[in-house]
Amino acid sequence: MSCRLTRVARATAIAVYLLVTSDGAAGQTTKIAVGAKPFTESAVLAEVMAQTIEAYTDIVVERRLNLAGTHVCLAALRGGEIDLYAEYTGTGLRDILGDKSERISPGLAFATVAKEFARRFDLEWLAPFGFDNTYVLLMRPQHAAELAVTKVSDLSEHPLRFGVSHEFLSRPDGLPGLRKVYTFQESHTVGMAHDLAYQGLVEGSIDVTDGYSTDAKILRYGLATLADDRHFFPPYEAAPLARRDLAERVPEAYEALRLLAGRIDAAAMRDMNFQVEQKRRAPAAVAADFLGSLGIVADRKVHSERETGVFRLLYQRRWKTLDLASRHLMLAGGAVLAACLIGIPLGIAVSRRPALAKIVLGFASVLQTIPSIALLAFMLPLFGIGVAPALVALFLYGLLPIMRNTVTGLHSIEDRLLDVGRGLGMTDSQILQQVELPLAAPVLMAGVRTATVITVGTATLAAFIGAGGLGDPIVTGLATTDYALVLCGALPAAALAIALDWILGQVERWVTPSGLRE
Amino acid sequence: MIALESVSKTYPGGHQALSDVSLEINDGETLALLGTSGCGKTTTLRLINRLIEASAGRISIGGRDIETLDPIELRRNIGYVVQEAGLFPHMTARLNVETVPRLLGWSPQRRSERSRELFALVGLDFTTLADRYPNQLSGGQRQRVGLARALAADPPVVLMDEPYGALDPITRRQLQTHFLDLKARLKKTMVLVTHDVEEALRLADTVAILVDGHVAEIGTPKGLRATESSLVNTFLRGGDA
Numbered sequence: 001m002s003c004r005l006t007r008v009a010r011a012t013a014i015a016v017y018l019l020v021t022s023d024g025a026a027g028q029t030t031k032i033a034v035g036a037k038p039f040t041e042s043a044v045l046a047e048v049m050a051q052t053i054e055a056y057t058d059i060v061v062e063r064r065l066n067l068a069g070t071h072v073c074l075a076a077l078r079g080g081e082i083d084l085y086a087e088y089t090g091t092g093l094r095d096i097l098g099d100k101s102e103r104i105s106p107g108l109a110f111a112t113v114a115k116e117f118a119r120r121f122d123l124e125w126l127a128p129f130g131f132d133n134t135y136v137l138l139m140r141p142q143h144a145a146e147l148a149v150t151k152v153s154d155l156s157e158h159p160l161r162f163g164v165s166h167e168f169l170s171r172p173d174g175l176p177g178l179r180k181v182y183t184f185q186e187s188h189t190v191g192m193a194h195d196l197a198y199q200g201l202v203e204g205s206i207d208v209t210d211g212y213s214t215d216a217k218i219l220r221y222g223l224a225t226l227a228d229d230r231h232f233f234p235p236y237e238a239a240p241l242a243r244r245d246l247a248e249r250v251p252e253a254y255e256a257l258r259l260l261a262g263r264i265d266a267a268a269m270r271d272m273n274f275q276v277e278q279k280r281r282a283p284a285a286v287a288a289d290f291l292g293s294l295g296i297v298a299d300r301k302v303h304s305e306r307e308t309g310v311f312r313l314l315y316q317r318r319w320k321t322l323d324l325a326s327r328h329l330m331l332a333g334g335a336v337l338a339a340c341l342i343g344i345p346l347g348i349a350v351s352r353r354p355a356l357a358k359i360v361l362g363f364a365s366v367l368q369t370i371p372s373i374a375l376l377a378f379m380l381p382l383f384g385i386g387v388a389p390a391l392v393a394l395f396l397y398g399l400l401p402i403m404r405n406t407v408t409g410l411h412s413i414e415d416r417l418l419d420v421g422r423g424l425g426m427t428d429s430q431i432l433q434q435v436e437l438p439l440a441a442p443v444l445m446a447g448v449r450t451a452t453v454i455t456v457g458t459a460t461l462a463a464f465i466g467a468g469g470l471g472d473p474i475v476t477g478l479a480t481t482d483y484a485l486v487l488c489g490a491l492p493a494a495a496l497a498i499a500l501d502w503i504l505g506q507v508e509r510w511v512t513p514s515g516l517r518e
Numbered sequence: 519m520i521a522l523e524s525v526s527k528t529y530p531g532g533h534q535a536l537s538d539v540s541l542e543i544n545d546g547e548t549l550a551l552l553g554t555s556g557c558g559k560t561t562t563l564r565l566i567n568r569l570i571e572a573s574a575g576r577i578s579i580g581g582r583d584i585e586t587l588d589p590i591e592l593r594r595n596i597g598y599v600v601q602e603a604g605l606f607p608h609m610t611a612r613l614n615v616e617t618v619p620r621l622l623g624w625s626p627q628r629r630s631e632r633s634r635e636l637f638a639l640v641g642l643d644f645t646t647l648a649d650r651y652p653n654q655l656s657g658g659q660r661q662r663v664g665l666a667r668a669l670a671a672d673p674p675v676v677l678m679d680e681p682y683g684a685l686d687p688i689t690r691r692q693l694q695t696h697f698l699d700l701k702a703r704l705k706k707t708m709v710l711v712t713h714d715v716e717e718a719l720r721l722a723d724t725v726a727i728l729v730d731g732h733v734a735e736i737g738t739p740k741g742l743r744a745t746e747s748s749l750v751n752t753f754l755r756g757g758d759a
Contacts, residue, residue, distance in 0.1 A: 420604040423567055423677075424617050424667070425594030438608045513608030515651030 030058075030250055035073050035082035036065040038464070038479040040276045040283065041214060041238075041269065045086035045129070047287035048264070049240055049257060055297040056256035064385075065283075066475040068373065068464035070095055072380060076466065077243060078121055079384040083250075084242035084257075088133060089113050090234045092125070092241070102177065106132060106235035118244065126254075127261035128239040131269045135168065135233045136213040137226040140201060144224040151227040152182050155208070159185040163206030166191040173234050174210070181232045198223075213266050216273035238269075259296055276480050283480060313484045314491065317473075321492050328469035328496065331462060332455040335391050339398030339451055344444065347406025348432070357407055364400035372397070372458045376465050390459070390467035397458055398451035405447025409440030441511040449504040456497040460489065470496070519544055520566065520675065520707060525575030527561055527731075535561040536731045539575070543724070545674075546705040550712055550722035552753065558731040559711045563677050566709060567596045579675060594618055597668030597676035597706070601683045603660040605652040611663045612637075612648040618671045636666040641696060658689040662696075669704070676708045682717065690717075697721055715753050719743065727753060 032053070036046035043065050050061040064082050067073045070091055076082045089106070092113040093099045097120075099112065110128060117123040137152055144150070147158050162184070168174035169191040178184075192200065197209040202221050211218055211225075218225060240257055247254040268290065275286040291297035314321070350357040367375070375396065379389030413436055421431040437444075463471030470493040477485030520543040527536040536558045543549045551559035564570045565577060568589045577584050584592055605614045612633050619629045637644040640662040652660055661681060668676055682690045694717060701708070701721075712718050718725045719739040727735040727749065735742065735750055742750050 416600060416602075416604050417606060419569065420598065420600055420606075423569055423593060423598035423600070425590050425592075425621055426617075427590055430621065435606060515607045515609065515653060 031060045031062060032083040032246075032250055032253055033062040033064050033081065035067050035076055035085035035466075036063075037069055037073055037085070038066040038475055040216070040273050040480050041133070042086055043283040043476070043479060044269075044272045044276060044287055045238060047284045048260065048291060049084065049086065051284070051287055051291055051297055052260055053253045053256050055291070056259075057250070057252040059250060059253055064466050066463060066472070066479055067385065067466055068377065072377070072385060072465060074121070075380045076385040077123060077241065080243065081385045081466065083246055084126075084240050086129070086238050087125075087241040088236040088238050089125075089128070090134065090236035092117065094234070102173070102234075103181075103232060104234060105231065106237055109235040110237060110239070117241070122244045124242050124244045124246070126240040126242060126257055128237040129260055129264040129269075130262040131214060131264055131266040132235055132237050133212050133214045133266070133269070134228075134236040135174065135210055136218075136228070138201065138209050138211050138218065138223045139207060139226065140204070141222060141224040143207060144226070149224075149226065151229040152178075152232075153229050155226070156183040156185065159187040160207040161205075162186050162189040162208050163192050163197045163200050164189070164208075164210045165194045165197060168210040178232055181230050214269040214273055216270060216277045219270050219274040220278050238264075263294055263296075264290075280482065310484045310487045310491075313488055317488055321470075321488065324468065324470050324472060324489070325492055325496060328456070328459055328471075328493065331387065331390055331394060331467060331469050332452065332459045335394030335455050335459075336398050336402075336448065336452050338391070338395045339402050339455075340448060342395075343399045343402035343447075343451075344406050347403040348410065350403075351407045351410040361400070361404055361407065364403055367396050368400045372461050373464065376461060380465060385466040387467050389465055390462035394455045394459055394462070398455050401447045401450040401454065402444075403447075405443050405450070406440065409443030409447075410436055412443065413439050438513050439516070441513070442508055442516070445504065445508040445511050449501060449508060452500050452504055453497050456493065456500060460493050519580065520709070521576075521578050522562070522565075523576045523578075525562075525565060525572050525577060527558075527565065527570065528573045534731055536565075539728075539731075539733055541726060541733065541736075543707055543709060545707050547723040548701060548708040548710060548721060550710045550718035550725045551728055552712060552715060552718040552725055553728035554713060557728040559728050560679055561731075562728070563679055563709055563711050566675075567593050567598060567677055569593075594621060594671065595673045595675070597670075597673045599664050599668045599676065599678040599681045601680040602657070603652070603664030605660055605663055605667075607652050610649045610651055611642075611655065611659075612644075614652070614663055615666045615670055617667055622671060632670060636670060639669070639700070640666045642666070656689075657685050658693060661685065661689075661693060665700075669706075674707060676706045678708065679711045680713070681710070683712070683714075694720060 034046045034050045036042040046063060046065055050063055053059055053061050064076070067076055067082075067085075070087075073082070073085050073087070074096060077085065089109040093104070093109050097113065097116050104112075110125065114125045117125060137155075139149065147154070149155060149158070162175075164175055169189075170176070175189075190206070194211075197206065198211075198217050198221060200206045201209045201223070211223075213225065217223075240260070242254075242257075272286050272290055275281045275289075276283050288297060346360065350360045370378075372393070375393045376389065379393050383389035383392060417435055417439070418431060421435045426434065459469050460471035460474055462469055463475040470489045473485045473489035474493075477483060477487075477489065520541075522539055522541045525536060525539045526534070528534045539558070539562060541549065541562075551562055553559045561570065565572050566579075566584070568584060605611075606617075609617075615633050615636055616629045619632055624632070633648065634644050637648065642659060642662050647655065647659065652663070655663065665681070668678075682693055685693065698721065710718070710722060719742065722739065725737065725739060725742055726733050729749070735745070735747055737745070
């Protein structure tokens with residue numbers, strides 16, 4: 001009996017293994033997907049992990065960078081759309097687990113997230129990379145040297161002007177908490193925008209500000225960082241966060257990732273961020289250089305330096321752009337088509353019942369007021385990441401203009417014509433086909449046109465939830481301050497919207513019955 | 519023969535549009551329903567092709583209770599003309615005229631032949647006007663196309679609701695003359711709704727004056743002109759009844 005059970009279990013395990021590893025069209029090659037949040041460091045770490053895996057295995061690594069944020073990445077990971085991404089222990093502890101404990105050591109923070117994520121989400125935290133991207137207090141180096149300040153507790157001796165970010169000014173793990181642990185003589189304290197605070201510090205209008213320890217601007221302005229000698233700041237150690245089945249599914253990838261444990265210190269990470277943000281290099285190239293310097297990856301050119309001329313870049317990316325544009329069209333087109341298939345019949349149905357029309361159109365209007373990125377986010381728990389949630393969200397946006405114009409078009413027809421149709425012996429469906437739809441067609445088409453333009457625009461945001469399209473270069477460019485790249489997405493998207501608007505304008509003229517043209 | 523027997527109509531909400539109306543229209547004759555707006559004349563007309571249903575009473579055409587007939591079939595056998603013609607603006611004059619033949623599934627050739635006949639019948643030139651859209655026709659031409667559309671399948675009964683109401687006096691006069699000519703030739707049973715006394719007296723064989731949803735006076739034009747009734751005289755002088 002137990003023997004048979006074991007055999008069944010083994011057969012099932014093999015079947016599951018084959019299912020998981022075969023992955024449709026890719027055939028024999030195993031694929032894994034690495035995700036990243038839309039900011040430089042996350043993208044660089046994703047590249048570091050991806051290239052390490054590629055260097056040691058034959059696995060094809062798919063990059064799904066620029067997922068909208070912590071919760072999108074987590075949803076994608078749990079849903080199996082990605083296999084790993086770089087996360088911070090502090091984020092895991094506070095934002096995901098909701099832990100509010102203060103003055104927690106890096107080791108305890110890691111142990112807590114490792115245990116809780118395994119229990120609650122079936123996810124595994126791999127060994128940290130070796131840097132802690134937490135808050136850090138910054139000063140001008142000469143000023144710090146003059147006062148002989150090297151650590152935060154040294155500040156108690158001197159009256160100083162503090163200029164910190166608004167967030168830092170109010171967060172319990174910011175200045176309010178800091179004051180309980182250290183003593184300061186704040187001659188003057190203001191909240192200001194982060195970039196302006198750096199500027200103010202360099203120009204000497206403030207003496208101390210806050211930053212993140214791996215922020216490229218620390219390097220750019222050559223600022224002095226003060227050691228948190230009483231360990232007040234919560235630990236934000238970066239580490240690969242992976243699905244628990246990774247080790248079994250692709251043991252060689254899992255092994256490769258272990259090579260990165262403790263290999264990236266804050267200075268190295270800061271330098272990589274600096275290379276991307278200030279030297280305008282591609283994250284992939286920066287990651288390759290770094291891995292080469294560690295000896296993990298043989299020195300190989302991954303990508304050339306970044307192109308900064310928009311037109312040169314547009315030309316270089318022309319095939320890529322075509323590819324993205326066709327995916328973009330597929331997304332927007334699919335959504336508008338679905339919106340027509342549902343919206344037009346629904347519009348016709350509710351136009352017969354004014355009370356119902358009010359409710360349905362009201363509901364659709366409410367949907368329309370939800371900010372696009374929020375609507376996309378709502379789709380995640382229901383549809384995961386990728387094309388499906390994007391299609392559903394875009395469909396919902398397209399629904400209102402199409403439905404509203406269907407109703408408006410039908411209501412704008414003179415009652416007398418419907419009366420004549422009936423009087424001549426037309427059935428309801430004959431009246432709809434021969435009188436109502438032809439006469440409502442121009443208004444209806446205008447709705448389809450509006451829906452299309454809205455959808456093409458909104459579809460750029462779909463990149464945030466991994467659906468691809470022309471939003472990809474926009475989001476990547478924004479995250480890595482590469483404005484030429486942003487334009488490589490924005491210009492084709494705008495051109496696409498204008499072209500479709502023109503084409504549908506022609507269609508609108510064409511469906512306008514001759515007898516109604518001026 | 520069309521017969522209305524004690525017909526009443528109460529709209530949802532309680533407004534009684536017609537009470538106890540009885541009328542008879544002999545085959546080939548024209549009845550005019552005359553009255554001010556809201557008197558129930560259009561309601562009466564629309565009861566006959568069942569665009570609205572009677573609340574009480576019985577309506578029959580050729581002895582058959584219309585309640586027992588399929589409303590779609592019934593309407594395809596009754597011509598229907600409305601004020602300002604009510605042409606479909608997205609169809610050419612010819613397509614408008616061919617509406618009912620198309621619904622009846624006539625062959626294109628038969629429809630086309632019938633169109634030419636009808637254009638000639640209502641005094642319109644087929645070659646120049648058939649492919650025009652309603653907004654390219656004059657008011658009088660539109661009304662003629664509307665009449666042609668009503669006559670397309672050669673229905674024995676034609677209902678006309680203020681057909682000449684929106685036309686200038688000269689065009690109206692021309693079309694009325696044309697109507698009398700057609701009436702003599704086609705021998706249709708017709709019901710004409712109008713608020714114009716002269717039109718009613720000129721075109722109809724029988725005139726029924728409706729006041730507040732009932733028949734106040736009924737008679738031939740000759741008889742009505744001779745009557746002493748103060749109501750009829752008020753109408754004849756053109757004042758409000």
